[in-house]
Amino acid sequence: MSHAQRLRQQIEDEIVSGELALGSRLDENQLAARFGVSRTPIREALLQLAVTGLVHTKPRRGAIVSAPEPHLLLAMFETMAEIEAACGRLAARRLVQDDEAALQTALTGCRAAVAVEDAEGYYAENYVFHTVVYRASRNAFLADQALSLHRRLAPYRRLQLRARQRLPQSLAEHEAIVAAIVAGDEVGAAEALRGHVIVQGDRFTDLVAGLRAQSAA
Numbered sequence: 001m002s003h004a005q006r007l008r009q010q011i012e013d014e015i016v017s018g019e020l021a022l023g024s025r026l027d028e029n030q031l032a033a034r035f036g037v038s039r040t041p042i043r044e045a046l047l048q049l050a051v052t053g054l055v056h057t058k059p060r061r062g063a064i065v066s067a068p069e070p071h072l073l074l075a076m077f078e079t080m081a082e083i084e085a086a087c088g089r090l091a092a093r094r095l096v097q098d099d100e101a102a103l104q105t106a107l108t109g110c111r112a113a114v115a116v117e118d119a120e121g122y123y124a125e126n127y128v129f130h131t132v133v134y135r136a137s138r139n140a141f142l143a144d145q146a147l148s149l150h151r152r153l154a155p156y157r158r159l160q161l162r163a164r165q166r167l168p169q170s171l172a173e174h175e176a177i178v179a180a181i182v183a184g185d186e187v188g189a190a191e192a193l194r195g196h197v198i199v200q201g202d203r204f205t206d207l208v209a210g211l212r213a214q215s216a217a
Helices: 003-017 028-035 039-052 070-094 097-115 119-136 140-160 166-182 186-197 201-216
Strands: 055-058 062-065
Touching: 003 028, 003 039, 003 140, 028 039, 039 055, 039 062, 039 140, 070 119, 070 140, 070 166, 070 186, 097 119, 097 166, 119 140, 119 166, 166 186
Parallel strands: none
Antiparallel strands: 055 062
């Protein structure tokens, strides 16, 4: 991970946690002094955050903590759901022993995080779980696309995990995904992953409400 990527992750964590509220100005000089670096990696980190929609620039104000419009966020999740469904379908068709073992190991990690109600730990294990599914598709190009969009949506997927009872629900969905892939059920794996990723109804309302709550903080 590059210096700019580490800085991006740290600033992203502060935005998602609400420490940096929506509308806050991100001054490059202040951030550089705070992290003890030059402005160059700070500028690169802010550019990476702009790709996710967490930061945008305004004339004479510089970088501002923001969030994508709800319709764009929904479109991004819909796209992610279809890409992950494709990964699941191919993984069920092409599963090899090493990938099956990696899926079971990743699932064990998710269970351990839920057992101690560790949302941040689960977030990290969730990332591992999904990357294993991508790899199990045995389609490198599709896996790269899935990983890229997963990273872009990472802040919002993390915010979702704060919803009440979302951790055990997410774990149950992971277990269904693994069961379908291991059984070679292409349709079942695709549907399980699509349903796991898509945000509709109450889940999308909760996600948008969480972003608005940060804005009001």
